[in-house]
Amino acid sequence: MPGDADPLVLHAPYFAIAAPGLEPVLTTELTALGLRAQATPGGAGFHGDLRELYEANLRSRVASRVLVRVAAFRATAFYELEKRARRVPWERFLPAGGAVAFRITARASRLYHEGAIEERLLEAVARVGGAPAPATLDEEEGERAQVFVVRVVRDHFVISADASGALLHRRGYRQAVAKAPLRETMAAAMLMASGWDLHSPLVDPFCGSGTIPIEAALMARRIPPGLASPGLEPRRFAFQHWADFDPVLWASVVERAQEGVQAAAPGPILALDRDAGAIAATRSNARRADVLVDLDTGMRPLSTLEAPAGPGWLVTNPPYGKRVGEASPLRDLYATLGRVARERLPGWKLAFLSADRRLEAQVWLKLREILRTTNGGLPVRLMVARVPLEPVDARTDGGSS
Ligand SMILES: C[S@@+](CC[C@H](N)C(=O)[O-])C[C@H]1O[C@@H](n2cnc3c(N)ncnc32)[C@H](O)[C@@H]1O
The missing domain is CATH 3.40.50.150 (Vaccinia Virus protein VP39)
Incomplete structure (x- = not known):
């Protein structure tokens, strides 16, 4: 793909992010997991349904998070962005309490001021009960904001929801650290x-x-x-609070993984x-x-x-x-x-x-x-x-x- 193409302006609905340089290993891993994955700068796009989304989150050892593409549109003026943002199905992703956070990067676009873009997106989210995550949000207590990743490249917006929640390198076991630990x-x-x-x-x-x-x-x-973890208990993922969360499917994904141990x-x-x-x-x-x-x-x-x-x-x-x-x-x-x-x-x-x-x-x-x-x-x-x-x-x- 062209050197300056944005990884999120791809057609795959899912995108697994990896540390720079690890894209080929991630792609090989996702392919071995049975996913149709394509290496791209910053990670790998992949196809599938909810099962594939759950599998990638549970099983990928190399991905740092998995994103789901929510909306893609073009906007060159704020009134256009406001109109488009109102059509994004934010409510499908809001956690209890509605706390959201945006990670926005904009380049080579007429709308480039990330703070002003965030303001418009927050207005749209507020219409369906969302609110900026308070600084006091306690991640350790499992109270989390839903993160949306927004990329703007040459006036094209791609909005993705983070399906993972806590970064995937946080398996939960590493509480004791020695000098210079590796992720x-x-x-x-x-x-x-x-x-x-x-x-x-x-x-x-x-x-x-x-x-x-x-x-x-x-x-x-x-x-x-x-x-x-002892007892092979699954950690929590952001997708578990989404409106389309399928607990029966998730239980079967977890059970199959437990049986393979x-x-x-x-x-x-x-x-x-x-x-x-x-x-x-x-x-x-x-x-x-x-x-x-x-x-x-x-x-x-x-x-x-x-x-x-x-x-x-x-x-x-x-x-x-x-x-x-x-x-x-x-x-x-x-x-x-x-x-x-x-x-x-x-x-x-x-x-x-x-x-x-x-x-x-x-x-x-x-x-x-x-x-x-x-x-x-x-x-x-x-x-x-x-x-x-x-x-x-x-x-x-x-x-x-
Ligand atoms: C960069 S750290 C390794 C970090 C590790 N990968 C992790 O994730 O925590 C290097 C380690 O080498 C150990 N070390 C240094 N010299 C050593 C030696 N001569 N023999 C054995 N261990 C040594 C240090 O005690 C330190 O724990």
Whole structure:
């Protein structure tokens, strides 16, 4: 599609949003879920009915939210916008209390003042009982505003309703955090992009609060992210307060997902970190996700890694650090990662997030970039390598590319 096309000006009724760079992984995932999905900048459009909407929300591990297109029209003056906005079926989406919030972006259009557009839309919503979300709205208490995403590109308005509510990376299990945690959606995308087969051993030597091993266990046991809790209880989604919510259909979607859950992960999943607090956080998060039985946790430094019989996958998010000097401990850490892989993990696949080319060069394996995205606002790349079967000498194997 043309470079400046707006993702929401598509014909698919649904749009799953993903972090930039994760669109191909998301599209592959949605396709594997049986949805007709098309990658687009910012996410993937997909087709279907209510069942597909519920499935995508419950099962996508990579999407950060799912939108439903509500209205599309052209307006070049405020009186036109007012007229069109009055015809939008807002009432179908209003929660109890009617709290709404708009996320508006406008470009290359005659109506470009986002505040003035919001004012007109709020007037239209007020006619059917909607009101701006009060600042005191308590998200933790489950009291939520209905979010509408409004894109205006070259005078075309596309209004979408957020079907997810709390962002989908909030599975609910990660309440204990260690340093620099990864988003759950990013951890899942790393695992999928690494090609992990769900049954070979998986090791994260820098597990922090356990996001990668916990997401791996959820994947291996086929627990949808929306059911990551003891008792496989589903989390809440915004579509559950919509006028067209079908509780019987939703119950059948949830039940089918619960029936598909496996009793145990087929292969070992190791969650290791040298920090005691990180291991405690990993264990309490895994308990909340109900996958603690699937993890082998251990407080140990990378240098003492003992891998299970492989080959398997080492997938990790190592520490980065902003300024890396010549003799920094981080350079040594990346060199140790490469040495440990070459000596103890022959034939394994290595996949790690890298924010620094000088650090990744220390790993001394032939690296290939498979994803580019951001993590905590920092540009990062997912690098992968296959560890040679024969131990290689760091000085003669040619280094990373
Ligand atoms: C960027 S954090 C990982 C965050 C994790 N992905 C999460 O979602 O919480 C890096 C982790 O590496 C650990 N670490 C640093 N040096 C280590 C070493 N030599 N051996 C093992 N763990 C180490 C730190 O304790 C920290 O928890």
